[in-house]
Amino acid sequence: MLTNWRKTTGLLVAAGLMTLSSATAASASSDPSLTGKASCPSEYVCVWDNNTFSGKPKWKSKGNLNKDVFSAKGLSILNNGKRYPGGDHIHYKYTYRPSGKTVSGCLHYPGDTPNSKRTYASGVVLNYAQWGGEC
Incomplete structure (x- = not known):
């Protein structure tokens, strides 16, 4: 009887720790006090309407x-994705206003080289940021 009690208690403690760690991980990504790059959840593409990654995306x-999407103060783009062959890079295009000049680029996921983030000058329109294959 004592052995069954220990097994049951051990399972309940393990389940409680798993629930606690899951709740902690979930609350960390949705923490309202986080700003800048830390406020971009894992597996997301995030765009700030400034060129300093300031505040929340x-x-x-x-x-x-x-x-x-237009930003008079510039853009910051972050690929906070994870490795997923064929769909872990961010392909983007933006247009300068008023010149109409367009620029395209690609961002790697964190840990892949060369970059997972970029900033751009003021007066730009982000036309798209799409997940896709290798740059």
Whole structure:
């Protein structure tokens, strides 16, 4: 009887620790006090409407960002994805206003080289940021 009690208690403690660690991980990514790059959840592409990654991201998504978004103060783009062959790089395009010059680029996921983040000058429209294959 004592052996069964120990097994049951051990299982309950292990389940409680798993639940606690899951709750801690979830609350860390949704912590309202986090700003800058730390406020971009894992597996997301995040875009700030400034060129310093300051504050919270204006746009973030686990999927694609397919809308024209203007920022007078510049853009910061972060690929906070994880390795996923064929879909772990961010392909993006932005347009300068008022010149209309377009620039395309690609960001690697963290730990892959060369870059997972970029910043751009003021007066730009982000046309899209889409998940895709190798740059």
